[in-house]
Amino acid sequence: QEDPLPLAFYVHDAEIISSLGKTLESQAVETEKVLDIIYQPQAIFRVRAVTRCTSSLEGHSEAAIFVISVAFSPTGKYLASGSGDTTVRFWDLSTETPHFTCQGHRHWVLSISWSPDGKKLASGCKNGQILLWDPGTGKQVGRPLAGHSKWITGLSWEPLHANPECRYVASSSKDGSVRVWDTTVGRCERILTGHTQSVTCLRWGGDGLLYSASQDRTIKVWRAHDGVLCRTLQGHGHWVNTMALSTDYALRTGAFEPAEASVNAQDLQGSLQELKDRAQRRYDLVRGQGPERLVSGSDDFTLFLWFPAEDKKPLARMTGHQALINQVLFSPDSRIVASASFDKSIKLWDGRTGKYLASLRGHVAAVYQIAWSADSRLLVSGSSDSTLKVWDVKAQKLATDLPGHADEVYAVD
Known part of the structure; x- marks a missing residue:
């Protein structure tokens, strides 16, 4: 209760x-x-324990097969989900009800991404189309962004400190290309080609670089403003499935600080310049003195740690997983890297050196996705075994088990 x-x-x-x-x-x-x-x-939202299920959000079609993607808004006020029923839904977390059901896609919604100001959501589907949504009205914004010939594998927005108008979004596709879109006019600004196979994931970094990982076993580093290829990172022996930046959390939350949120929901206040400055300060704090770090995970069971802005040689090769790696994530404070694998385990690594720290075991099937708490103390994992598990990172052990799902858990945030 x-x-x-x-x-x-x-x-x-x-x-x-x-x-x-x-x-x-x-x-x-x-x-x-x-x-x-x-x-x-007296409270804008209720504080809910992470140790039990506090609500089930029902609405996606039973025939949908599955909900493929979920993402909290940068403020933490709203939740968005993309599904096999071709809809995008916005959920109000205060009332635990569907806020809007957005129809426009004609195929599975595979990828969703919030703009860092929380005012737009981009969604990409299996037929290669990208749509933009207004979370305040549930209405589609502008025209569909069409150009990819195969399905969308990733979406990443330009950081708030680079452009507080949140105008540009990048997309990656099974067709092997990366496209940068101007969402204001609904036009493709540039196409980045060079990968010889499907691009599996994409990151828009905080220092003006775009990073794309591919099934061609490489990661490419591009200059975002003109699409020039800076370098190609090689070393993996199989498909590169996943990658993460040490600054991901600061880039995603922009000018907001969810870890310090009060009972008052944070809304965008201040001029664009003030928001830009606030986002820049948060980014600089996490980035530290050196350039941002990138970690990549592959079907070859290994991870690599890179300084992609400076060097095409890896900083460390991280081995230990016994099966392909599904997801890798830096903690919000960038000190620890967590990796989830088909070998049923999660492994923790030092975020600066790549040194192995611990294995978290408990799942009885493949671990699909992981997510960090804002204070970097807890890690949640979703698995093919239909459970979620919350891990105490400092103690390196299971904090609590979250059963309840009737089938595989594909997405967590």
Whole structure:
């Protein structure tokens, strides 16, 4: 049972502290008069424990097969999901209800990504089309972004500190190309070609670089503003499935600080320049003195740690997994790398040196996805075994088990 939501009551703009009678004593009120008593919730959202299921959000079609992607908005106020039923849904986390159901795609929604100001969501589907949505209205923004000949594998927005208007989004596809789109006019600005097979994932870094990983076993580093190829990172012996930047969390949350959020939902306040400066400060803090680091995971069971802006040689080769790697993520403070694998384990590595730290075992089937808590203390994993598990990273052990799903868990955030 959830704790009841505390309410405050007011009569004639005066808060009722002890009793209605006491409050009215100080006011000139006629005996026969009807009084309006106003109430207001004391919290914008409820604090929910991570140790149990606090709500089930139902709505995606039963025939959809599965919900493929979920993502919290940068403020943490809304949740978006993309599904095999071809819809994108926005969920209100305060009321635990579907906010909007967005229809426009004609095939499975494979990838979704929030703009770092939280004002737009991009979604890509299996027929190669990208749509933009307004989370405030649930309506489609502008025209569809069409050009990819095969399905969308990744979406990444230009960082807030680079452009507070959040105008540009990059997409990667099974067709082997990366495209940069101007969302204001709905036009493809440039096409980055060079990969010889499917591009599996994409990151728009904080220093003006785009990173794309591919089934051609390479990672390519591009200059975002003109599409020039800077270098190709080689070393993996099989498909590169996943990659992460040490600055991912700061880039994704932009000017917001979810770890320090109060009961008041954060909304964008201040000029674009102020937001840009705030996002720049948060980025610089995580980035530190050196360039941003990149970690990549592959079907060859290995991970590589790179300084992609400076060197095409890897900083470290990280071995230990016994099967292909599904996902890799830096902790928000960038100190630890976590990797999830088909070998049923999650492994922890030093985010600066690539040194092996620990294995987290407990799942009885492949681990598909992982997500960090904002304070870098907890890690959650979703698995083919239909469970979620929450891990205490410092103690390097299972904190709690979250059963409840009836089938494989494909996406966590």
